[in-house]
Amino acid sequence: MRSYADGHCDTIVKIYERNQELFCNDGHIDIQRLKDFDAPLQFFAIWLDPKYYPISMHQTMKYIEFYYHQIQKNSEFIGHVNSYSDLLENIKNKKISGLLTIEGGEALEGEISAIHTYYRLGVRSMTLTWNHRNQLADGVAEEDSRGGLTIFGRQVVEEMEKLGMIVDVSHLSEMGFWDVTEITKxxxxxxxxxxxxxxxxxxxxxxxxxxAIAEKGGVVGLNLFPPFLAKNKQADLADILRHIYHMLSVIGEDYIALGSDFDGIDSVPKEIRNVKELEGLFDRVEEEFGSKTAEKIFSKNLLRIVNQVL
Ligand SMILES: [Zn+2]
Incomplete structure (x- = not known):
């Protein structure tokens, strides 16, 4: 059995909207397929469609409740993780670990206390933005503004670090990125x-x-969305390997992880149509770079972050 740790998927929102189940669904990830891995760790993101921005917190609560409902229903196979020791407990019991995250600081509705509330509700990581500008910072689609973190955004980052939440810079503008590198410890x-x-x-x-991420000891999660893998062609396994090759040459094997984006992407690489087919990628990476490196990329590095930050 293979180990597996994935820093991002949108499965919870997708199955909520489609009225489906975490145990078995027609998306990219479900418990039935995760069970084939050795006590995998899956980050489950709550992403908000911009149409929900006026009721961000309200909608986030619905998704969080749905997440716990699904975890409870399948408690034989999966356990929610609030701490590194929860993760170790799940590994010992050969269970899947679920780590709850928020994609986009819109969920805070501009309230600093909300980050504490979400922490109490078991959220352990958050991307500061999605693509647009919010109260925390400018997202990547606002790049022309040259805007970074707001004062509120800086406060949120500081509170997240104090609480033991993983700060996530995916989707953040470049200026925002450099602000985060400056203020994070x-x-x-x-x-x-x-x-x-x-x-x-x-x-x-x-x-x-x-x-900069490597210098801080963080990780970069490989995204499987074809337009982020290769331009002007149908991305395949070889393209993922090219990204790994490059990242290995720039930052080495300790700072690369997996962030599939499964169930948040409407197309997938040719050979990797769902979480089960990741096995093919793991095999190729192992052949190419050895089992020690493969294990770091597909599991150990992300587990290290959970250990260090939570
Ligand atoms: Zn995303």
């Missing part, structure tokens, strides 16, 4: 972003950004 992550040197998409990271 702990490792932070880009949960689902690739190398811009290989695929020049604004959601991907420049080499200097990859290096």
């Amino acid at each position: 702990k490792p932070f992550i880009a949960s689902h972003s690739n190398a811009r040197a290989i695929c020049d998409a604004p959601r991907n990271l420049r080499d200097e950004q990859l290096q």
Whole structure:
């Protein structure tokens, strides 16, 4: 059995909206397929469609309740993780670990106390923005503004670090990224972003950004969305390997992780149509770079972040 740790998926929102189940559904990830891995760790993001921004907190609460309902229903197979010791307990019991995250600081509705509330509700990581501008910072789609973190955004980052939440810079503008590197003391992550040197998409990271994450001890999670893997072609496994090759040469094997973006993406690489087919990628990475490196990328590095930050 293979180990597996994935820093980003949108499964919870997707199955909520489709009235489906976490145990078995027609999306990219479900418990039935996760069970084939050795005590996997899955980050489950709550993402808000912009139509919900006027009722961000309200909608986030619905998704959080749904997440726990699904966890409870399947408690034989999966356990929610609030701490590293919860994760170790699940590993011991050969269970899947679920780590709850928020994608986009809109969920706070501008209230600093809300980050504490979400922490109490078991949220352990948050991307500061989605693509647009919010109360915390400018997202990647606002790049032209050259805007970074607001005062409120800085407060949120500080509170997150104090609480033991993982700061996630995926979707953040470049100025915002550099603001985060300046003010964080702990490792932070880009949960689902690739190398811009290989695929020049604004959601991907420049080499200097990859290096800054590594210097802080964080990780960059490989995103499987074809337009972030390769330009002007149907992305395949070889393209993912090119990103890994590049990241290995720039930051080494300790700072690369997986951030599939499964169930948040409407197309997938040719050979990897769902979580089960990741096995093919793991095999190739193992052949190419050895089992020690493969294990770090697909599990150990993200587990280290959970240990260090939570
Ligand atoms: Zn995303």
